[in-house]
Amino acid sequence: MTDQPFDVERIRKDFPILSRELPGGRSLTYLDSGNSSQKPRQVVEAMREHLEAHYANVGRALHTLGSEATEAYEDARDKVAAFVSAPSRDEIVFTKNASEALNLVAYSFGNPVNTDERFRLGPGDRIVISEMEHHSNIVPWQLLAQRTGAELRWFGVTDEGRLDISGLEELIDERTKIVSIALQSNVLGTINSTSPIVGRAREVGALVALDASQAVPHMPVDVTETGADFIAFTGHKMCGPTGIGVLWARAELLEAMPPFLGGGEMIELVTMESSTYAPAPAKFEAGTPPIVEAVGLGAACDYLSSIGMAAIKRHERELTAYALDALAEVPGLRLIGPRIPIARGATLSFTLKGIHPHDVGQILDDEFGIAVRVGHHCARPLHLRFGIPATTRASLYLYNTTDEIDALVRGLHHVQKVFG
């Protein structure tokens, strides 16, 4: 399968929206998959079919539909576990998005009820993140620091857009309880090497979380190989639906962690006085879970696997190399992030001299139907680091083509004419 040529035209046919006509007769060039990916009909169809023929609540229902729904929901867990090579399906917790997954991890620390030493957090303890994080991997830790009095510190970013690990030993010190870093930056495209960080964290006994929201959709990820303790990602960026995210964590940690949300399904035994909790993953899935969304995410895993994550990665690397060259030709364009297609994904953020990104985005959309994202992409500290309030970002996926990159470049030239 991975030896077949990558048939992007065939893939595009799976995504009905890509052939949609926009108002004014424009065709769509969707370069905003880093924000959210489009959905193949296989995913949409799986959800529709489930809703129309097999829907019921899961786990607790004992009738035919309940059994079919439970099977579909738990099958999705198997698929996700296999997709990221999790050692056990019970290590896959379904959340509502990557943000909830990261908050779940953050709320496990410094909970007065929990007695596991690794999760104890207070004044004098340290949380380490980086300057290239998405707000969803910054704010939960700020809130945790505020609640507990722990100290928040972070890795800087080099001018090339790489993680600056020169101060690694000092930053991750004996007081550090948790390190949380993006596996791939949603602005720079940078893919971070986790081994030095995991290695150092092990030395000092700190746990490591990876925000893999921008990684799992784009390359083969083996959770064990990363060496991390926690990995968060999100359905809607990997051809799946909104309303579902994933936390993977080592079984032993899930067991040690206190419950986060309380409610139906996460319990073992409830009395008015006190309760005991179900084993993970149920322990962290309070209330009715995203059943139909899990079915959709399972279908998305199947879809991506049928094409092959290695093949998708290769396709994106080719697009990235092409795009880096093409953008380098645009006068006044400053790329924020690595200039070479090595250890970076297909996310290209840039500024155009003298033209505000908002205007770039508006003209690209208005005149050419090109959808890019403009702003700080939920990574304001990173933009501050580069002394700019905002960038224009083109983020590519399996369904994008070099023609679309050409269209982007033509569009940028036009933008420069309009605002020249």
Place this chain on the structure above:
Amino acid sequence: MTDQPFDVERIRKDFPILSRELPGGRSLTYLDSGNSSQKPRQVVEAMREHLEAHYANVGRALHTLGSEATEAYEDARDKVAAFVSAPSRDEIVFTKNASEALNLVAYSFGNPVNTDERFRLGPGDRIVISEMEHHSNIVPWQLLAQRTGAELRWFGVTDEGRLDISGLEELIDERTKIVSIALQSNVLGTINSTSPIVGRAREVGALVALDASQAVPHMPVDVTETGADFIAFTGHKMCGPTGIGVLWARAELLEAMPPFLGGGEMIELVTMESSTYAPAPAKFEAGTPPIVEAVGLGAACDYLSSIGMAAIKRHERELTAYALDALAEVPGLRLIGPRIPIARGATLSFTLKGIHPHDVGQILDDEFGIAVRVGHHCARPLHLRFGIPATTRASLYLYNTTDEIDALVRGLHHVQKVFG
């Protein structure tokens, strides 16, 4: 519209699953809507259409699809706000389910960062719930009590299955900070009168939350009229999709509450050192929200409104009266909950003498395709109160008929034959 006769056969045609054939050629009698309701094709179709033609991330995207998706998402908020007569659309927070909504409220209390006196909670303070609550309205408060040292107390339940408010004044005392009660019980069917509780809470300065998960789907609910401060409900029980729930709260309280989940979209301004937060509802919607699910929930509100909540309530009351009479004829059947169709919904829980509910459910499903729920329905303390481990529950909705109740009764007679 509400003067038209209630055309249940026409309504049933909107729910494709109801005419599905189960394995073995059985037809489906779905009496488990209290667990989760089925979805009309209008909802399924709205979701499919959005996914195939308008999908993008919301809020932050500046292109055509982003604008269409944002409009669809925010329109859904308008629809939900109108559906429960919320004074402002900004009082509608989308969560992943009712459980998250209740946990969100619980986590606002006793947060060391928050300074609003009403949300301060510690040893000596009191949280009041009831014995008829769903685990999702028990466990979050137990966890809160454990985290903060506050005391958890509860209303009892009378033999008739009504809330026992005889000790109201003592129970809700000056130390009480929050009272959280079901508007309608998911086991007893009991609809609780909120005015005495709200009245007493006001006297002592306590806030009041209502778990309206079983109420909003079945009757007109006007959030202001309830007098409550917080109201939680869930999409999947009201013809909407899984993956979305709702917290309504008075605007002024949402403003006073600390953020719960941190991440993208809930922020105003982020630096590495600290952040400020967006106004509600965004403040409580960290990360990519359930976009497609909101579209589905909006379509569900449209669907229910087109039929009319008053008409649905009337239909259910008729079904309830019919079912109460029919079940009273079954020998050895003990109904748990009010025996008269007054201040109660169409939820009928019972035991059959000498036969375990699991066996009742299994035979009903196996032989007749009748889907009921058996067990403690996530309300174990209530079952303990009645000295039984489990019940069989038939819960009805707009698409159910008296024929289906007859089928249930026939099924129960057969169960008694099998296990007699």
Place this chain on the structure above:
Amino acid sequence: MIAESMYQELILEHYKNPQGKGLREPYDVEVHHVNPTCGDEVTLRVRLAGDKVEDVSYEGQGCSISQAAASVLHELAAGSDVRESLDRVDAFTELMQGRGKVEPDEDVLGDAVAFAGVAKFPARVKCALLSWMAFKDAVARSQG
């Protein structure tokens, strides 16, 4: 349907005519297990003789699944080899926790394959396993 009707009948058969029900003497160990979710209970005694399970006697209450499972357990375990009966418990546990994905081996499990359909209902798995887990516990204790 929880299972093919033949198997249902088998479960019902065991439920109505439980094999080896009642607590008997002599015994090495007695255990009491409860399924808190649905209130099912079992009191179970084992009597070992060298490598053999000489008797499994029990008393309990609960749904047909939990009662029939105890009856089938008695049938398979009483008089059999200890090692073999524990292997059977493992096979049964694997089947029950397999969410309907595990193909039951009738040679190993005998009548216990009738419970295969239960595996699709997480809420019921504990009913089927109750007495089997009690047996495993009792054997471990009498050997320990």
Place this chain on the structure above:
Amino acid sequence: MIAESMYQELILEHYKNPQGKGLREPYDVEVHHVNPTCGDEVTLRVRLAGDKVEDVSYEGQGCSISQAAASVLHELAAGSDVRESLDRVDAFTELMQGRGKVEPDEDVLGDAVAFAGVAKFPARVKCALLSWMAFKDAVARSQG
């Protein structure tokens, strides 16, 4: 499309040829507003004379929307009645926060109706409102 192309041209026109740009004397109050999300800034001065806005002068940087909005503001406010200009600010605010649901009144808003399409993009609303909010603030302060 953010708006019909005629309006786009109007916005571009104002962006390229801003009306009344530059900080002028005399003035009653000067304010400085920033949109933290995208870094847009405006410094704005007002000069009132009785019921009249005698001048609105400004300097700023940002996207075409924020710059054009300042230019349109100048055109509509300078020389107009204070009360009327504040009503216009309210109408503009309502339009911008109306998520594309509010029908703009061209009689009240003049060229400012060109921004109607912006209302569908929550992230852009602040760009359009930046100078208008600054103006409202400045007037309040000079009256207060």
